Amino acid sequence: MEYVYAALLLHAAGKEITEENIKAVLQAAGVEVDEARVKALVAALEGVNIDEVIEKAAMPVAVAAAPAA
Amino acid sequence: MEYVYAALLLHAAGKEITEENIKAVLQAAGVEVDEARVKALVAALEGVNIDEVIEKAAMPVAVAAAPAA
Amino acid sequence: MEYVYAALLLHAAGKEITEENIKAVLQAAGVEVDEARVKALVAALEGVNIDEVIEKAAMPVAVAAAPAA
Amino acid sequence: MEYVYAALLLHAAGKEITEENIKAVLQAAGVEVDEARVKALVAALEGVNIDEVIEKAAMPVAVAAAPAA
Amino acid sequence: MEYVYAALLLHAAGKEITEENIKAVLQAAGVEVDEARVKALVAALEGVNIDEVIEKAAMPVAVAAAPAA
Amino acid sequence: MEYVYAALLLHAAGKEITEENIKAVLQAAGVEVDEARVKALVAALEGVNIDEVIEKAAMPVAVAAAPAA
Amino acid sequence: MAHVAEWKKKEVEELAKLIKSYPVIALVDVADVPAYPLSKMRESLRGKAVLRVSRNTLIELAIKKAAQELNNPDLEKLVGYIQGGAGILVTEMNPFKLYKFLEESKKPAPAKPGVPAPKDIVVPAGPTPLSPGPLVGEMQALGIPARIEKGKVSIQKDTVVLKAGEIITPQLANILNQLGIEPLEVGLKLLAAYEDGIVYTPEVLAIDEEQYINMLQQAYMHAFNLSVNTAYxxxxxxxxxxxxxxxxxxxxxxxxxxxxxxxAGDILGKAFRVALLIAQELPEELLD
Structure with a gap:
């Protein structure tokens, strides 16, 4: 999950999610970086709307509320 | 939230969550670090069993996702 | 809740919610009036748009909290 | 709604919901009382368990809370 | 709501919720204190187990999620 | 949570959430103030729309309430 | 009242006295109420109301007499509502309560040919105690899906055999009676009720209790919301x-x-959930 956290950290800090940035963050955390995974991550995240996902993460409540009625 | 992600990244990487480590990670992400927030975060996480908390958090997503489908 | 009902009754009747009016209504209902509560009510309702407030759902729910618990 | 508020006020005050009592409360609030409405209200509420009805109004939340116990 | 926050602050700080203490906190916040509201709040809180009430507030939805599965 | 209550007390009272104000409120409540936590809180609240977030807390119930009507 | 028989005079006298001694005077129609249910009804009225059945003309005279003696012309308006086999019902109950009470006292009664259905008549699905016979054919002719099952007549599904207001035919009455379905209601039909200068008609008196319950709940929620939202x-x-x-x-x-x-739990949990949801979007080889 480190790679994902690194990406989310960059996102939350308003920085771009680039291979370089992710590598820097991971290395600062003492992680031995796998270049291929970084590449794959950046590529995969290109099509993901992170803000939307964050919204969804807060959602379960709304979902849970409905059936309770 | 970037401070929290930094802490979780360290945790996932098996590193200790110290003020120093968090600062290093945040700086690597290009964040201008607020020492007080780092201090407060590290103090607040003391005594928190992150693995436990995370495990609990993981469940509802699966559950909540199901009926939504 | 008597005091709140008295205020709502006055409001619905288009009368002003004053200490005096609330007292009169409560006394007519046979309630032994507690001046402090009347005063507190009038103070709490000052500047409040009652029509809006009575329709606004009051019961809170933990937003992100729930699934994590 | 004045008439219903008056009834609930009497109920909350532990008084009986009679035509006389409702009229007294409404008049104290400066309402010009419509006898037929008072009569209809008293008749409609006869045999109604107000506490139960009210509890149901508050339920949605209570329901959500219940399974937590 | 400031009166309630003052009470909760005192509670969280392990202090007694008295009229005097609430007044002191509110005044420190620059609030012009309404004595009647303080009185009413302290009276209403008598016999209320705040910790229990708060715990209840935190719980519901999590469990409500379960039956949704 | 004392620190958060202090901040919300200020907010509800229409006062600015500054380190100074939070400190004053906490001290009035007899809390031994940790400067770092105050600083961190003020920093963390920057950019948070408190009214909106509080409002969100009340929302899900409206959803749950509807089908019960 | 020149040629009025002595017993009639006495009857009018008594009725007028009764009318004068109660605040609420109602007219009811007892024409369709058989003797036995009527006596049951008198029993249930005991202590709450007094019912006197008489001739319509005598009731009219009694009302007029009472109105005159009370110097209350409003009371006389009641005369215009006399019809059918009228009875006088006097009570302390307010007219709305009285109406509610009479409605609740109505009992189901067997179908009668030529009478309109008070509401939709439904033949419910399920087995019946009836043995096979010509009735099955009659049922089917009326659109009731009847079949023989285990030697008894069985209805295949709920069937509306008559809409409210339609007239019950002799054939249908027979079938309903055989099935033990009682679609009619027997009871005192309120024609009008007088109190405090006002004559109330059934349309006015039929209150929707559900609506009052909704209003109660709404009023309570208003009070609740007001109290919580203003922190009172x-x-x-x-x-x-x-x-x-x-x-x-x-x-x-x-x-x-x-x-x-x-x-702590919420924040870490939320961050983790975000990470988890993101991870779900990633190709498998990226996951640990």
Whole structure:
């Protein structure tokens, strides 16, 4: 999950999610970086709307509320 | 939230969550670090069993996702 | 809740919610009036748009909290 | 709604919901009382368990809370 | 709501919720204190187990999620 | 949570959430103030729309309430 | 009243006296009520109301007499509502209560040919105690899906055999009676009720209790919302007020990512859930 956290950290800090940035963050955390995974991550995240996902993460409540009625 | 992600990244990487480590990670992400927030975060996480908390958090997503489908 | 009902009754009747009016209504209902509560009510309702407030759902729910618990 | 508020006020005050009592409360609030409405209200509420009805109004939340116990 | 926050602050700080203490906190916040509201709040809180009430507030939805599965 | 209550007390009272104000409120409540936590809180609240977030807390119930009507 | 028989005079006298001694005077139609249910009804009225059945003309005279003696011309308006086999019902119950009471006292009664259905008549699905016979054919002719099952007549599904207001035919009455379905209602039909200068008709008196219950709930929610939203504490709302304040504070702290004992779980949990949801979007080889 480190790679994902690194990406989310960059996102939350308003920085771009680039291979370089992710590598820097991971290395600062003492992680031995796998270049291929970084590449794959950046590529995969290109099509993901992170803000939307964050919204969804807060959602379960709304979902849970409905059936309770 | 970037401070929290930094802490979780360290945790996932098996590193200790110290003020120093968090600062290093945040700086690597290009964040201008607020020492007080780092201090407060590290103090607040003391005594928190992150693995436990995370495990609990993981469940509802699966559950909540199901009926939504 | 008597005091709140008295205020709502006055409001619905288009009368002003004053200490005096609330007292009169409560006394007519046979309630032994507690001046402090009347005063507190009038103070709490000052500047409040009652029509809006009575329709606004009051019961809170933990937003992100729930699934994590 | 004045008439219903008056009834609930009497109920909350532990008084009986009679035509006389409702009229007294409404008049104290400066309402010009419509006898037929008072009569209809008293008749409609006869045999109604107000506490139960009210509890149901508050339920949605209570329901959500219940399974937590 | 400031009166309630003052009470909760005192509670969280392990202090007694008295009229005097609430007044002191509110005044420190620059609030012009309404004595009647303080009185009413302290009276209403008598016999209320705040910790229990708060715990209840935190719980519901999590469990409500379960039956949704 | 004392620190958060202090901040919300200020907010509800229409006062600015500054380190100074939070400190004053906490001290009035007899809390031994940790400067770092105050600083961190003020920093963390920057950019948070408190009214909106509080409002969100009340929302899900409206959803749950509807089908019960 | 020149040629009026002595017993009639006495009857009018008594009726007028009765009318004068109660605040609520109602006219009811007892024409369709058989003797036995009527006596049952008198029993259920005992202590609540007095019922006197008489001739319509005598009732009219009695009302006029009472109105005159009470110097109350409003009371005389009641005369215009006399019809059918009228009876006088006097009571202390207010007219709305009286109407409600009479409605609740109505009993189901067997179908009668030539009478309109008071509401939709339904033949319910399920087995019946009837043995096979010509009735099955009659049922089917009326659109009732009847079949023989295990030697008895069985109805295949709920069937509306008559809409409200339609007239019951002799064939249908026979079938309903055989099935033990009682679609009619027998009871005192209120024609009008007088109190305090006002004559109330059934249309006015038929109150929708459901609506009142909704209003009660609405009024309570208004009071609840007002109390909680303005932080005016009452016994019933103090808990909700505390919870609202707590959750508000907690949600603000969670949103701000400010970790406390109370918010650590939520904040870390939320961050983790975000990571988890993101991970779900990633190709498998990226996952640990």
């Amino acid at each position: 504490p009452t016994k019933q709302t103090i808990e909700a007020i505390i919870q609202k304040a707590f959750l508000g504070a907690k949600n603000v702290a969670v949103e701000a990512g400010y970790i406390t004992k109370e918010t």
